[in-house]
Amino acid sequence: MSPSSAELHPRQWGSYATLADVLPAIDRALEGHRSPTVPIPPDKDVVLLLIDGLGADLLDAHAAFAPTLASMRTAPIRAGFPATTATSITSLMAGTHCGAHGIIGYSFRTDRTATEGPDPHTLNALRWTLDRSDGASALETYVPEDIQPIGGTLAAMDSRGVEIAYVMPAAYRGSGFSRAAFQAKGLYIGATTPREVVNGVTEVLAPRTRRHRFVYAYWPDLDLTGHLAGPGSEPWLQTLQLADQLVADLITDLPQHAALVVTGDHGMIQADMRFDIDTIDGMLTGVQAVAGEMRAREVYTRPGARDDVLQAWRAILDDDAHVAPREQVLDEQWFGPEVTDVVAERIGDVVAVARGAAILTRTLSEPQLETEMLGHHGAWTAAEQLVPVLVEQG
Incomplete structure (x- = not known):
């Protein structure tokens, strides 16, 4: 199956949940409720892993290279317009669309x-x-805080006492975009490789606490490989396999009373x-x-x-x-x-x-x-717009 070049025109967008719905659903899960928009089961702790460039159509087309991810598939959601990292991550953290947050x-x-x-x-x-x-x-x-002044869902979770941690490359800490998108303080663990991501998440969840915990983890390599070598290329498929193993390892190490949510910020097409x-x-x-x-x-x-x-x-x-x-x-x-x-x-x-x-x-x-x-995203095709929301409980 090839990623779909069919367009999702704005008049069709209302039939999909979006990335802006994911964190509010996680917030409801931490409070013991299941959101009807993005059904995430209630749990004490939630880990949200964002695999940059993980599109739902790409995952469907190459499911044989990602058996763990493919086995978790549910109905896809829409990234939002434009389907690009800066906009998508801000929408994800603020819990609102870019017409409100401004990126x-x-x-x-x-x-x-x-x-x-x-x-x-x-x-x-x-x-x-x-x-x-x-x-x-x-x-x-x-x-950054003037350009994007909305704390949104993440800030609300922080103010309510949810313990927040970030597991992502150390170079992003304190960057302008990080300040704009992640408007809540939290523990920051630098992690670049899949093993470092797994170890970082495990480190955050190891101590016992009565408070709810939210861990945001991020892995950028699938997007980078798709841009340089093209989605579906041999290097991209190898990177998809690494992403799949990352998720499998997280599931293996996931403690009881914790849920893992995996999504992407956009898909990708090859354009020439x-x-x-x-x-x-x-x-x-x-x-x-x-x-x-x-x-x-x-x-x-x-x-x-x-x-x-x-x-x-x-x-x-x-x-x-x-x-x-x-x-x-x-x-x-x-x-x-x-x-x-x-x-x-x-x-x-x-x-x-x-x-x-x-x-x-x-x-x-x-x-x-x-x-x-070679690889691009941002526009209206299903291959660029649709991303998965995958859930596993410990």
Whole structure:
């Protein structure tokens, strides 16, 4: 079975639970209740493992390489739009969609009036850098807690006395994105390899306590391998096997009165139909800034140029992308059912969502490593949008 290229149009999104529903369901489980949205059984402690890039369609297509994960399959949920790590993890932790929390993509413009030089900066939310993923640090320009001020479900759990721990790479501790997404203090255990993740989770759950515990664990390698080698490639399948063994080991070591929840932040497709924004005549005419990533672009236009830019992008991309003005995006609720005024200002004057195998590259403006990637995500296909929610009890 191949990952589905069928699109989930915004009018279909309401039939799926989303990543924003997962932590509220875990919170209810810790309080002894089962959520009707994402059914997680009540337990004293819950471990949430996020495997970056674990898409439901990819898991179905390659189930033979992940027997543990495949045996746990349930109905998938939707990552949310755009289907990208920075947005998805923030939605997961805040328990709300990006129209409320404001991390609306891999990169975006945050303030249309704050300029340094002729044009405003864009913020790369995942790296917390200015303009590019390898740009200067944005910490002095954009305070993470101001850009994303919602503590949400995670902060509420913390205030209620749930013991919180993080098991993920040490390099992420205190980063701009971590500050924006994880607005609750907790024990932090650096873990990079699968064995380190298992040992870290075991270490957190070993002591006896009367308090409820929530452990967030994260493993990034499946996403990284998919970007570089392509989803479904031999290196990717080997990495999927490592992810499966990680989950099997966690289940083996899971104590009584603890539940393991496994999910992903997005799926992935292999895309090879390239439209280079930087070199195609007319794509940058009237454009002040382009943000987002290659499957979902935010286009910020110069005063009075929006309609011309919209027409040009539609003519060039034709059926290879959905191209819409901001008012249509808001009306069709791409970024969630409610978008605050502050967040609405961050959305591009024009938004372009790639279709099929198309990607919207910037070979002159973005790092070569990014423009040459094989695996991509962010758009509306089922392969990008649908992620599993897998549950096991100790």
